[in-house]
Amino acid sequence: MPQVILISQVPLPYSQIGSWTTLYQNYLADNHQIDYIVCEKPEYFFPEVKYCIVENTNFLKIQKKISKNNYLGYFKELKKILESEDKFIIQILDNFGIVKPLIGFLEKIGKRDKCYLQFFYHGFPPFYENFYGRWFFESIDEMVLLTHDSYKVHKQQYTILPTKFSVLHNGIDTSKFYRITTGEKENLKRQLQITNRKVFIWCSQDRPKKGLDLLLNVWKRINEKDKEAILLVIGTDRKTKIEGVSFLGRIPNNELPKYYQIADCYLFPTLCHEGFGLSLVEALHCGCYCIASANGGVPEVLQYGKLGKLIENPNFVEEWENAILEFLANNENPSVSFPEDLYSSKKWNLGMNKIIESAKKCIE
Incomplete structure (x- = not known):
């Protein structure tokens, strides 16, 4: 053998x-x-x-x-x-x-x-x-x-x-990254002192190809129209203050699930051809609606839009702004269903x- x-x-x-x-x-x-x-x-x-x-x-x-x-x-x-x-x-x-x-x-x-x-x-x-x-x-x-x-x-x-x-x-380890109930989510939000707000998350290394600068420009526009939305940035601790943005710095891997679990939407504005996008899948399993660049392997991971919103032209600020505003206009988060063992x-x-x-x- x-x-x-x-x-x-x-x-x-x-x-x-x-x-x-x-x-x-x-x-x-x-x-x-x-x-x-x-x-x-x-x-x-x-x-x-x-x-x-x-x-x-x-x-x-x-x-x-x-x-x-x-x-x-x-x-x-x-x-x-x-x-x-x-x-x-x-x-x-x-x-x-x-x-x-x-x-x-x-x-x-x-x-x-x-x-x-x-x-x-x-x-x-x-x-x-x-x-x-x-x-x-x-x-x-x-x-x-x-x-x-x-x-x-x-x-x-x-x-x-x-x-x-x-x-x-x-x-991913689906025993760590999973959806929690609405009640558990509200309790977790209170513990983290984030209540009555739509929570968006970006999580990656702070490199140009990961799209954070583009997203922050988008968020300045979003904040002018919706003061109740907040963007949590995980992975970097920039000193520049931007209204509606909270820089959390690096978070230990074992603490990441709770931030995904309190979020309503995960933003994945990659400007490169990603091989897969593990953080995207982690957020998906934690109940986040995902808005992501249609780059590299991402469309296949999100089943060509079945599991989230794909931005066909991710270098255009307006496309992100429109997608985020459309999400905010919905009273309830879009429902996405998939097998529990998907990408496990x-x-x-x-x-x-x-x-x-x-x-x-x-x-x-």
Whole structure:
């Protein structure tokens, strides 16, 4: 039976917040099929996984510099695993740089035909460096994307696409992110000293592509027409005061659900092609109506408008203003229904196992 090796650029479990690292941590604590993890030393180890620890010694640093190969430590540990006559599935996550040297390494030790390479890509558009040739898709055995729309973009970009593709939607912990009752919501609002107001939320890293500056310009217009609406900004603590806007700074991940749960509407004004948008799904499960840019994988996540409002031209301030004012004009929040396990981490775990089982059949 083929064994599964995960090559991780960060230690797993990972001490900081990260979408794919959180998914793998949940997966490795559940019914998983990972046999080996090749990574730097984590703070603690998952008990049912064999670790191959990449130690960044001074000698290794010199070797990497001389050989101009940043992955020598990974290949050194990988070689120990591949010494057996077994067949292997090797999972690579978003690390395009490792593919070419990994292929060269596997060919050098005569193991390329014994290994099935799965590449997990958490972006949306084709990676720009791959435009220079189809070597990347000829080198791997399977590309796993976050959405079917991402696959369509890849298919349109390349006239030749010589590898297998799969789709695995991201997932969230639905035991933490869930809808509460109207009474619980009002009590929570009182605790946070926010009552009798329509609550909107933006939550992300404060980078230009996340659209906060555009949204703040929108909000100045909104505030002129509705003083009872409030925008809570999570993830940054700007010093500039804007009427109707409250900057909450960084909120610990375990406290995020209560802010989603008190909100009426979640705003996702991304100005880039998002791979998926996990915060969008977290807010959705907490009962927020979502207004989001129709960029990247977002339309598929919101089922092309069935689960929220899509802004077709997200760089236009007027489109956001009109959508928000339309929402405020409704006495009741629009009703959105979906299965409880939609985009759940448990469903992600099942999907990962299915992808691994399919890969095992391909290499057996």
